[in-house]
Each structure stands twice: as structure tokens, then as C-alpha cells.
Amino acid sequence: MGISRKASAHWEGDLKSGRGTLTTPASGLLDGTRYGFNSRFGDEKGTNPEELIAAAHAGCFTMALSAKLSEAGHPPESLDGSAEVDLSMEGGPSLSAIRLKMKARVPGLDAAKFREIAEDAKQNCPVSRALSAVPVTLEAELLG
Template sequence: MGISRHATAHWEGDLKNGQGRLSTPQSGLLDNTRYGFNSRFGEEKGTNPEELIAAAHAGCFTMALSAKLTEAGHPPASLDTRAEVDLSMEGGPSLSQIRLKVKAQVPGIDAAKFQAIAEDAKANCPVSKALAAVPVSLEAVLA
């Protein structure tokens, strides 16, 4: 049996003038967090689905990279990942690209081996697999 997590969304009103709330009842981290048209397509305070996908992908990839580096005998001192999720409006809203950018401090590893392990983590973390329809690029740099 696997692990199951969940989140909830509540929405009131039409798309442009309505507003919603997101919650993660298990952790309580998101507790009626606001989201809406202007926080997704504009600059209004609140979250949006793309930001949450970026957070999930950055977290998943970073954990996978840590595991794979450790398995290869090079536990990381630190990993800092930024995930950028692009929402294209061409032909209707769709995720068009994800860019993963990681800066790493990994003692005793050369750049080529680090790059290969990072590419493997990108391809095989569960969130990357779930988002396989979206092109994902990787910039992996040893500090």
C-alpha cells in the first residue's frame, strides 16, 4: 500500500471575479490559502496552481537528487533548487515548460558524474514522471 496525500479547493463565483481557497488538511501548511484569477494571471497576493506545481517539483527533484547522490557515495552538503513553471496562453492555458535549476555543494564528485546523477533524478522523481507531458530542462551547477 502506498502513501496518500490530499488537498482541497473551494471556489465561489465566476472565473475572473471569483475567488478560491486551498487547504492541506493533513499538514495544515495551507489553511484556506487564497487563490484567484488575479493571483494566477496577475500580481495580486495569493497562490496559484503553477506556483504549487513548481514547489512540488523542486521539492521532489531535490529529495531524489539527494538520495541518488548518497547512493553513489557522495552525500550532498547542500542542494538549492528553483523550479520555474511556464503557463502558456497560446491555444488555451497549458503548462508549456518547466526549468529546474539546482546549485549544489557535493564533496568529492566531479562535474560530469554530478550532471549524470542530476539528469537521472530529473527523469525519475515521481513529480517529473507525473508531469511527463511538459518539457523539463535542467541546469545543474556545482558550487
């Protein structure tokens, strides 16, 4: 049996003027965290699904890269990853692109091998596989 994680959402009202909250009961990190139309499409404080997907993807990819580098005999000194998720409104709302960025310090590894391992991690982390319908690009930089 695999690992299961849970989050819940509560919403009141219509799409544009309604408000919701997100909760992650086990960790408590999201405990009634606000989200709504204006935090998704405007500047209102709160989170949104795309931001949460970006956080999940950045975290998953960074952990996968750490594992793959270590398996290859090159444990990283540091990894700084990020993800940007685009929401397109053409033809109805949909995720249209994800851009992963990585800056890494990995002693004893050349740039070509680093790029190969980073591409493998991008393709095979669980979040990338779950989001396989969305084009994902990677900008990976090996630092001194």
C-alpha cells in the same frame, strides 16, 4: 499500498471575479490559502496552481537528487533547487515548460558525474514522471 496525500479547493463565483481557497488538512500548511484569477494571471497576493506545481517539483527533484547522490556514495553537503513553471495561453491554457535549477555542494564528486546523477534525478523523481508531457530542462551547477 502507497502513500496518499490530500488537498482541497473551495471556489465561489465566476472565473475572473471569483475567489477560492486551498487547504492541506494533514499538514495545515495551506489553511484557507487564497487563490484566484488575479493571483494566477496578475499581481494579487495569493497562490496559484503553477506556483504550487513549481514548489512540488523543486522539492521532489531536490529530494530525489539527494537520494541518488547518497546511493552513489556522495551524500550532498547542500542542495539548493528551484523550479519555474510556464503557463501558455496558446491553444488554450497549458503548462508549456518547466525549468529546474540546482546549485549543489557535493564533496569528492566531479562535475560530469554530478550532471549525470542530476539528469537521472530529473527524469525519475515522481513529480517529473507525473509531468512527463511538459518539456523539462535542467541547469545544474556543482559549487566548489
